[in-house]
Amino acid sequence: MRSAQTKGSKQFGKGTAVLLAAMLIASGCGNGNNGGKNESASSGSPTASPSGSAGASPAASQQPDGGSETKDFVKLSWYMPKPIDNMKDQDAVEAEANKMIKEKLNAELHFNLIDTAGWEDKMKLISAAGEPYDLVFTTYSMNRINDNVQKGAFLPLDDLLQKYGQDILKKVDPRAWKAVTYKGKIMAIPAQTPYSPGSAHVFKKDLVEKYNFDYKNVKSIKDLEPYLAMIKKNEPNMIPLLATANGTASGITLYDYTTLSPGISYSEKDGKIVKILDVEQNKENYRTINDFYKKGYIAKDAAIKTDYLAEAKSGKYAVMRDSGGYTEDGSKSTATYGFPTVETLTGYPTISTNSMTAAATAISATSKNPERAMMLLNEIWKDKYLLNTLAYGVEGKNYTVKAGKVTDDNPTIEAKSGAEQTWAIWHNWLGPLWDQWDSNWNSTAALEAMRKNNENGKASGALGFIFNPEPVKTEIAQVSAIQKESNPILTTGSMTDFDKYYTDLQKKLVDAGIDKILAEVQKQFDAWKAENQ
Template sequence: MKKMRSKLPLLLAIVLMLSLVLSACSSGNDNGNSNGNSSGSETGNSTNAAKDDSGNAAADNTAKEQEEVTLKFYFGGDKKAATDEVWSAVSDYVKSKGLNVKFDINFIPFGDFKDKMLVMAASGDKWDMNFDGDWLSYKQMAAKGSYMALNDLLPKYAPNLYKKYQEQGTLAAATVNGQIVGLPWTMSMNQRKYAVWRVDLTDKAGITPAVDSIKTIEDLDAFLHQLKEAYPKDKLSRSTPLGIYMERDEWVDLGFHGMGFYLNDPDVKIQPVEQQPFYKEAALMAKKWYDDGIINRDAMIDKEDGAAQWRNGKMFYTDSSHEWVYANPGFADPSYKLSSSLLYPDKKYVNRTALANVMAINRNSEHADRVLQFLDMLETDKTLYDLVQYGIEGKTYVLDGETANYPEGMQTTTSNYMEWGGQWALWKPQFMRPNPAYGKDFWVKEAEFAALPVNVNSPVDGLFISEDNIKNEVAKRDQAIEEFHKPIEYGNAKDVDKAVADYIEKQKANGLDKIIAEAQKQIDEYLAAKK
């Protein structure tokens, strides 16, 4: 008994030491999670962190508890000179709020954006978040499963942003097969077409159409030939007439492989654009414009940003929207002036979808939780919003009251940060400042324009057509669009009648009937569910 008693303190000491070691190991695993997706990153969630006196997350401890990670983002357009410096400041700020991240910010020119994103996704590249839209690669990327499902992550790591989406009801538009795969913007607008021209040039040439006097394709054709006659040696435009014919006939482009429907069709029957009467009309007009030098000869292959060409005086005419008729386009030369005319003002036209500008998280991202925490901070923190959108005060923007202006000597074309491409999906109406492009209450007026009776919501807004059963057919259709449709649209076809007829037959042979049947089935199911 004496021997047993003498060993007892030693055994207790050993047990105590083992307990401490196990506890330390367990703690180390929680805080050292390298992928940022589980308990280690939860400690940095500002919604769960301790609060300081101002109500902000008490950052010093939470930032230390998180392992630093780098978030790789892709936006569209050209990278501006101060981008890395600004996002370094963004990193410093969010670290002070408890989010321990750095940023690797990349840009892809818009002319290459769609193809580059699809190639990167197919190659299994790793990045964290990218800009996208229904006019770029979003629908194809979502259809191919390239974007991460956020059903569980979004409410957990971005509760404020999730609440905003619930209030607006916009998440349905970004939901594919029950999975939320995109983060839509929260703006309201309509992009019905305006004819827009350099009025300083037309005045000089003695061409003086009144505002809103050009209403039809025939009016526009006559005006553009006058403009070309006045400036025969200059490049005039990259705009094709197809979209104007679509507006005339109230055709809705679904953004689904050249398919659409007519607004006056209560059954919403999907049809291929190439079989519509207006398609040949547009092709004949495009041929005329190409031959007469109204459409630039290199328009089909020109990858330079069209908006930049317009601002820099490289185009004399473009078709545009209410936004860029009433916003400041940021002309490189202050002597450049624009005038405009609303085309087919009595025709119905669908409002822009919530998918017009989207942020999406790559399915291969290892830091989706951190991305969502960052986006949630952006939803509630005006200081962070100013940093991300406008940059560093005094270096990339200056404040004139509440207005964010360019620093002295800068403008849109020479900006070192402001008006960077792809920022639109991160716009927050509650924080937006007036700026050189958009004056006070600009977006209120834009929403009022979208609310006019002739501007309507699409009956299938929010529908995402799954391509699982027609992958081969849509791949062939897309290839034919690139090979045969683009030359027709840009006026490069030598014999329009033959080119259109051949194109129609080509697409029929590519499995058009199967595509229509599958898409129509999903449209009918969507409409039935809405009743």
């Protein structure tokens, strides 16, 4: 998928912006993705649940062969946020896809695409009203899986997967079932998506060549300073470092800390749960950003800029972060930003419950046809042509074939972009990312690199832990409100007195109840850990 066209990246909060960035990587926003299958999951069935009970092995069940189970024609509805603003070809794409769906399942699919600004409120209203629908997009932070499970909005999927989901079970990473299992029941289908997407400093290639800067030896954000100073002195039309209100500068992320709740993280080094602002390295990183801001390396109005991607694509910044994942040759950022770039890796986050639920699909508890809904999902995971039609659209209208044929296992296509793009659904919003055709969204090589990185990535010590925010929802709302106000200042370094601002912010969070949140997270984590030892 291409983040340039994702309205949600502007309108969701910082946590969701990170989520969308991950989904961009995964689905097709840059230009490098894979087309292979997840070999590590090829024989998988749902793994042990967070409570430690082993999931049933659906692999022994047989797939239905149609007959009486698909005798009656049904209409299926699927709710999603709008991937791009202009989806005017929806009727044509659905008509093409429904030829296959009708033939194989005697069903018809219709997408209900909601503007991102109203997505959360719309789904809450639908849920509260008990409105019948079949499928829905859900994540750890948008239309939250946890919230929907708590209010009974989603259907348990174990039996449906055993009977109708064999192709899904063959391809989902077995570890990911932990992230969607509640009290022993699978409540959503986790997508193939980058669980540990590499992040990088991105440099305009012409500038590093002009100043012969050894960008490959940048190990920390402080290592950037000599180059930023050089750009500030010699390139009056360039801004040395990009940071925006909802987009941190490259090199700020703490990869050894996994977020469990707003302001609360799990330390992978020592297994402790901490307030993230109390972590000394976090404080020092923000101090460095403040120093850079004061020296003029960051735009004076950075705190009111909200579209990181648009700023990066303007070409007026010397150093940015990647958009869509690190590629050693800089090809992904080059394609995304529209000018030649080079990159140096800053690190990989641990694989967490959140990263494994950056994109998932659930079946509504109000669905009148849950069996057919699962059959449809399984067909999407099984049939590459159906998957890629739903994602890319109609040949000749939304994309052109550059090599091979769409009936082949892996053709190369060119999807329309920018103002000409009138349809897109990111592959991991549908489920099987690794079956994406090679394209300008993601190359097969880049997808393969993401898949291998998933297989080799380090799992968080808190993988499988799902925090229930209900006991401290008031405090979480208060902390989130403070973060919404403070994040633009922190991420851009645009405070006058750093130490005073930082200390005052810590006190505000304490007054808002962050210590109560910490205690509740610790309590639930200890109980979860005791059950899983």
